[in-house]
Amino acid sequence: MKEYKVGILGATGAVGEQMRIVLAERNFPISELRLFGSSRSAGTEIDFKGQKIKVQEASLEAFKGLDLLLGAAENDVAKQYLPDAAKMGILVVDNSSAFRLDPEVPLVIPEVNPEDVAKNKGLIANPNCATIIALAAVASLHRKARIRRMIVSTYQAVSGAGKGGIEDLMNQVHAPEGEAPAPKTFPYPIAFNLFPHIGGFNELGYSSEEMKMQNEGRKMLHDPEFMVSCTCVRVPVIRSHAEALTIEFEKEISPEEARELIAAAPGVKLCDDPNNKQYPMPLLTSDQDLVYVGRIRRDISAPKEIYNKSLCVWCCGDQVRKGAATNAIQIAEIAFGLA
């Protein structure tokens, strides 16, 4: 079996670390792993399958010979290095938002549009975490009945903002009352609090995070009329985003059909028996790769004309894994014919 030379850009961040763990777990065929970071983190030694690997400062020179480069850095770093790396013949799968809406760059969730991987010109983008979780959850329903409109409220874990988000929460939770340190990553204290503010706001009053599900969803579903309105909320949960979806379909679909489709679909797990306390939640879905889907029911607010075409769904998934690292590596597996 062919083995690949793989690099991770942004290797010491939350997503970069998770990529390394997921590569090892999935036994991705690797002949060499190179870890890249800022000059600050260069020199740090990191364990991979029992081997110590030194973090190197990122540079095109240092990328030479790679087959795959996984991007887990901020947008500016991604823009600085990744298009050039792709031009060097390296397959680049990038988790930043820098290239997601670039028409030359496929944006892929393997459960939604795996066929788009083949259209790449060296660079493939990994979608936003909340978008991956929502669309992976309902991909099988979309294939059956075509989603026209979604109203989404998110419950997003602090680790979506990286390690600094976890530090903010834990420092505040464990401080003596009235002595919580000022937030460093978030605009306000997040312990025992929550706020509808993830990213900057546009002229319509939507945050950048809230626009991603519609913008990225339209691209992946190849449907410029896919309509989404989101309220994205940061909550004091360490890991796993939860989302409440109200969905309007083009065709009729029943809760029973939806349950059957989800039970049979890849990447998701039906978890829908509320009377026996079975529903997705962060503690249940953290540190694994499936998106859990439950609370499937009719939207009882839907007007008669669309009642049989409307569903409410609740889903939850680990946004550092399926929402970022795992999805990126799944894309690489498809590109290399490993999936």
Next chain:
Amino acid sequence: MKEYKVGILGATGAVGEQMRIVLAERNFPISELRLFGSSRSAGTEIDFKGQKIKVQEASLEAFKGLDLLLGAAENDVAKQYLPDAAKMGILVVDNSSAFRLDPEVPLVIPEVNPEDVAKNKGLIANPNCATIIALAAVASLHRKARIRRMIVSTYQAVSGAGKGGIEDLMNQVHAPEGEAPAPKTFPYPIAFNLFPHIGGFNELGYSSEEMKMQNEGRKMLHDPEFMVSCTCVRVPVIRSHAEALTIEFEKEISPEEARELIAAAPGVKLCDDPNNKQYPMPLLTSDQDLVYVGRIRRDISAPKEIYNKSLCVWCCGDQVRKGAATNAIQIAEIAFGLA
């Protein structure tokens, strides 16, 4: 000025305690305050305006002579005592859900349907906390443009489940890792977690909490076609429920008009400048009586035909105060001509 003999049934619970605090704060004209509890809590001494008041075991005998009895007990206790207390000529305002849908019992939010207070036959019901916060938030919009349909996701604080909810959260948060005590009030640990489970589930898959906004809303708005679908979620916040509302109106209404209406309406506070980090959140809205309203924007998922009749709104309010104690006392003030 006339002074009233006032009783609180369930005086040692979270809502009962808050009723005592709010009565004092508002200088409700009281000549005598009697506190009632179970045999377990009888004898406890509680301070009210510098006076020690002994909690008595509830009984019709002990209610004699009262002008007002505020109910803050569970449904079974409410059913056992309150209809009989009302027959004794006492005005009863009850916070339990026992009588809310009884056609003989007005259900009132002062910002929504104060006129219904006058229809009482001795007993008036206080609505569900999440329902009060959502409908108080948008009452002025409803009067202007009439709400037809709402899709709601809630972020509900643990104190909505009483003192036991706070104990669960604080015990779990402060336990050493891996040693968190088993939950006593909630079905699962709530620290760093959340779950879409408040109350039992009906045959459609909705929880009792999720049905309240539609059922109680229809009664208060006098509109049997008011359509609501809710996802009610418990989150690790101590106090103040937050809610994401997507609203379809009968008539056109713009975000600007909505902001003006809310800025001028009683009981609510416009808090809507996201670019300057102004939006409602639990830490900002706890321990006060206003419902904060913000993130007012078009529902960008709305089809063309209803786009100008649709809004998204985010609101947050203290569910122990406006969602329970304060609303009940406001009802009594209307009934006694004090408002």
